[in-house]
Amino acid sequence: MARSDTRFRAAYNQVLDYCEGQPAGAHIPSEAALCEIAGVSRTVIRRCLSRLQEAGIISWDGREKRILRAPAESDRIDQPEPTAGGADLEERFLDWVLRFDVPAGTTLSVAELSRTFSVPQHELKEFLAGLSRFGLVSRRPQGGWTLLGFTKEFAVELSDFRSVLELNAVAQAVEAPVDHPLWAKLAELRDRHLDLKARIDRDYHAFSKLDEGFHQAINSVVKNRFVAEFQKVISLIFHYHFMWDKTEEKIRNAAAIDEHLAIIDALEARDGPAAQEAARRHLRTSKTTLLSSLRHHDLG
Amino acid sequence: MARSDTRFRAAYNQVLDYCEGQPAGAHIPSEAALCEIAGVSRTVIRRCLSRLQEAGIISWDGREKRILRAPAESDRIDQPEPTAGGADLEERFLDWVLRFDVPAGTTLSVAELSRTFSVPQHELKEFLAGLSRFGLVSRRPQGGWTLLGFTKEFAVELSDFRSVLELNAVAQAVEAPVDHPLWAKLAELRDRHLDLKARIDRDYHAFSKLDEGFHQAINSVVKNRFVAEFQKVISLIFHYHFMWDKTEEKIRNAAAIDEHLAIIDALEARDGPAAQEAARRHLRTSKTTLLSSLRHHDLG
DNA sequence: ATACAGTTCTTAATTATTAAATGCACATCG
DNA sequence: CGATGTGCATTTAATAATTAAGAACTGTAT
Structure with missing residues (x-):
C-alpha cells in the first residue's frame, strides 16, 4: 500500500x-x-x-x-514492468469501444476496465474524467460512469464540429506561404491518391490510412492546442468507424479519393471558395457515411 | 479509510x-x-x-x-456536510488562477489545492486531468501538475479557437427560424445594451455580465456538446480577464457595446456577410484586449 | 409460481501508508 | 565569509487497503 x-x-x-x-x-x-x-x-x-x-x-x-x-x-536492480501501456490508453479504449460496438448508455466499471486494460484504477478514473470533457462519458449519480458516445446525436454533433474545424483549416491552408511543408505533403498525397485510385479494386482497404494522413495534413496548418486535442479524438473515431463499416466500402472509398483530389486541386490553385466547396462536399459525405454505419449497427 | x-x-x-x-x-x-x-x-x-x-x-x-x-x-442522524462545493470547482479554480494572477509554469500541488478549495484530493486529480484535455495544465514527470495557461500563445490560440466557434454560431444564427427564442433574446439584449450605453460612465462594470449573456445567446443556436463544453471554459476565461483587467475599462466597454449592437443589427437584418464582418471585428478587439491584459500582468 | 428475504460477491469512494520531493539549517572547504 | 554540499524534517503524491454501497443469486413462505 x-x-x-x-x-x-x-x-x-x-x-x-x-x-x-x-x-x-x-x-x-x-x-x-x-x-x-x-x-x-x-x-x-x-x-x-x-x-x-x-x-x-x-x-x-x-x-x-x-x-x-x-x-x-x-x-543492477531489474525494472518491474517496462510496459506501462497507460500512454496509449485513449487509443486502446476507443478501439475497444468501437471494436466491440459497446452501445451508448453502457455502464462502465472502473474495476473492470482496469482489468481489461491492465491499468491502475486511478489512472482510468483520470482518463474517464478527461473524456467526460468531450462528452463521451459522464459520471453516474450512484457512482460509476456511463458511455454516452456513438448515438446518432453524438455522430451528428461530432461531424458538425469536425466540419467547423476542418473548413477553418482549409481556409487557412489556402493562405499558407509557398514554403510551407503542406504543399510538398499535398503533392505527395496527390500521387498516393492517384496511385491508389488505379488499383482501388484490390487495395481499397488502404484508403483508411490515406484518409487519416490527408486530414492530418490539412489540419497541420492550424497551430492550435485546442484543435489538435480534438483532432486526435475525431480522427480516431472516424478512422475506426470506416474501418469496421464494410458496406459498399469499395465504392465509398473510390468516391472519397475523388473528393480528396478535388480539394487538393482547389488548394493548389489557391482558390479559396472552390476549396471550401470541395471540402464541404467531402465532409457531407463523411457525415452520411458515419451515420449510415451507425444505422447498420442499430439493426444488426 | x-x-x-x-x-x-x-x-x-x-x-x-x-x-x-x-x-x-x-x-x-x-x-x-x-x-x-x-x-x-x-x-x-x-x-x-x-x-x-x-x-x-x-x-x-x-x-x-x-x-x-x-x-x-x-x-434522526445528522447529515455530515450538505456543502460539497465540488460542483462549481471549475469556476472557483479559474477564479483563483486569475484573481491571484498565478503565472504560467507554476507548479500546482494537489494537496495544497485540496486545502484551499476544501475538496477531496482525488476529485482535484480528476478535475486537473480534465483540464489537461484543454491544454490548461499538464502532468509533471516528477509528479504534480504545471499550470500552462495564460501565456501569450495560450491567449492567441484560445482567441482564435473562439473566433472559429463564434463565427460559425453567427452563420447559423442568421439562418435561425423566426420563432427561435434567439430573436426575442436579441431584442431584449439590444435594449439592455442601449440602456447601459446611456449610463456607461457610472455603470461600466455591469458590462462584463452583459457580454457573457450576449455571447451565450449567439452560441445558443448551436446545439453541439463539444461547442458547449468549450464555450463554458472560454466564456469563463474571457469573463474573468475582463473583470480583473481595469485598464481603460470604460472606453473599452463602451466600444464593445457598439460592436455588439452592430452584430445585433446585422443579425436582425438577416445580413449574413455583414454579421460575419461585425463579429469578426468584435472578436479581433476581444483578442487584442486579452493579449494586452496579459502584457500588463507581465510588467506588473 | 412469485414475491420477498437471506446471502454472497463486486464495485467504488476514501483513507492509510510509503516513496519521492522539497525546504531549511548547518557544516565544510576554498 | 561565501559558496557549495550534507543532514534532517516536512510535505506531497502514488498506490494499496478498507469499507459502504450496489447487484445478483438462492432459498422459502405464501
Whole structure:
C-alpha cells in the first residue's frame, strides 16, 4: 500500500552506469550533481548511495564518496514492468469501444476496465474524467460512469464540429506561404491518391490510412492546442468507424479519393471558395457515411 | 479509510419520514419497495432497518416488519456536510488562477489545492486531468501538475479557437427560424445594451455580465456538446480577464457595446456577410484586449 | 409460481501508508 | 565569509487497503 519505487530503481541503475565509466578510487560528484544526472530528487539519490555502500561498490562518509569496485551486471536492480501501456490508453479504449460496438448508455466499471486494460484504477478514473470533457462519458449519480458516445446525436454533433474545424483549416491552408511543408505533403498525397485510385479494386482497404494522413495534413496548418486535442479524438473515431463499416466500402472509398483530389486541386490553385466547396462536399459525405454505419449497427 | 455513509444517513432519515406518516403497529412495505422510496439499494435499506430495530422504532423478523413507536426528532442522524462545493470547482479554480494572477509554469500541488478549495484530493486529480484535455495544465514527470495557461500563445490560440466557434454560431444564427427564442433574446439584449450605453460612465462594470449573456445567446443556436463544453471554459476565461483587467475599462466597454449592437443589427437584418464582418471585428478587439491584459500582468 | 428475504460477491469512494520531493539549517572547504 | 554540499524534517503524491454501497443469486413462505 504505497507508491512504487520505479524511480529509485531506474535511478540506481543510472548511477551504476555512471560508476562504470569511472575508475576505481575515483571521487563521486555531489548529491545535487547526481540528481541532475539521474533526473530525480536528492532523496532518491541518497537511497541509491546507501544501497551502493551496502553493496560495497562505494565508500560513503559525508562528502567523501569514492568508488571501491566496478559494478557487476548482478548489481543492477531489474525494472518491474517496462510496459506501462497507460500512454496509449485513449487509443486502446476507443478501439475497444468501437471494436466491440459497446452501445451508448453502457455502464462502465472502473474495476473492470482496469482489468481489461491492465491499468491502475486511478489512472482510468483520470482518463474517464478527461473524456467526460468531450462528452463521451459522464459520471453516474450512484457512482460509476456511463458511455454516452456513438448515438446518432453524438455522430451528428461530432461531424458538425469536425466540419467547423476542418473548413477553418482549409481556409487557412489556402493562405499558407509557398514554403510551407503542406504543399510538398499535398503533392505527395496527390500521387498516393492517384496511385491508389488505379488499383482501388484490390487495395481499397488502404484508403483508411490515406484518409487519416490527408486530414492530418490539412489540419497541420492550424497551430492550435485546442484543435489538435480534438483532432486526435475525431480522427480516431472516424478512422475506426470506416474501418469496421464494410458496406459498399469499395465504392465509398473510390468516391472519397475523388473528393480528396478535388480539394487538393482547389488548394493548389489557391482558390479559396472552390476549396471550401470541395471540402464541404467531402465532409457531407463523411457525415452520411458515419451515420449510415451507425444505422447498420442499430439493426444488426 | 472507507467511503462515506452519506447515502445511508439520507436514506435512514427518509425512512423515518415514511414511518412518521404511518400509525403505530402498521406494517412496513417490502425491502424492495423501500428501495424505491429512498432511491437506494437493498443493502442500505437493510442497514436502515437494522438500526431502526436497534432504536426500538420497529420490530423486524423476516417479512414481519411493524412500527412500534413514532420516531422522535432525536432519532434522526445528522447529515455530515450538505456543502460539497465540488460542483462549481471549475469556476472557483479559474477564479483563483486569475484573481491571484498565478503565472504560467507554476507548479500546482494537489494537496495544497485540496486545502484551499476544501475538496477531496482525488476529485482535484480528476478535475486537473480534465483540464489537461484543454491544454490548461499538464502532468509533471516528477509528479504534480504545471499550470500552462495564460501565456501569450495560450491567449492567441484560445482567441482564435473562439473566433472559429463564434463565427460559425453567427452563420447559423442568421439562418435561425423566426420563432427561435434567439430573436426575442436579441431584442431584449439590444435594449439592455442601449440602456447601459446611456449610463456607461457610472455603470461600466455591469458590462462584463452583459457580454457573457450576449455571447451565450449567439452560441445558443448551436446545439453541439463539444461547442458547449468549450464555450463554458472560454466564456469563463474571457469573463474573468475582463473583470480583473481595469485598464481603460470604460472606453473599452463602451466600444464593445457598439460592436455588439452592430452584430445585433446585422443579425436582425438577416445580413449574413455583414454579421460575419461585425463579429469578426468584435472578436479581433476581444483578442487584442486579452493579449494586452496579459502584457500588463507581465510588467506588473 | 412469485414475491420477498437471506446471502454472497463486486464495485467504488476514501483513507492509510510509503516513496519521492522539497525546504531549511548547518557544516565544510576554498 | 561565501559558496557549495550534507543532514534532517516536512510535505506531497502514488498506490494499496478498507469499507459502504450496489447487484445478483438462492432459498422459502405464501
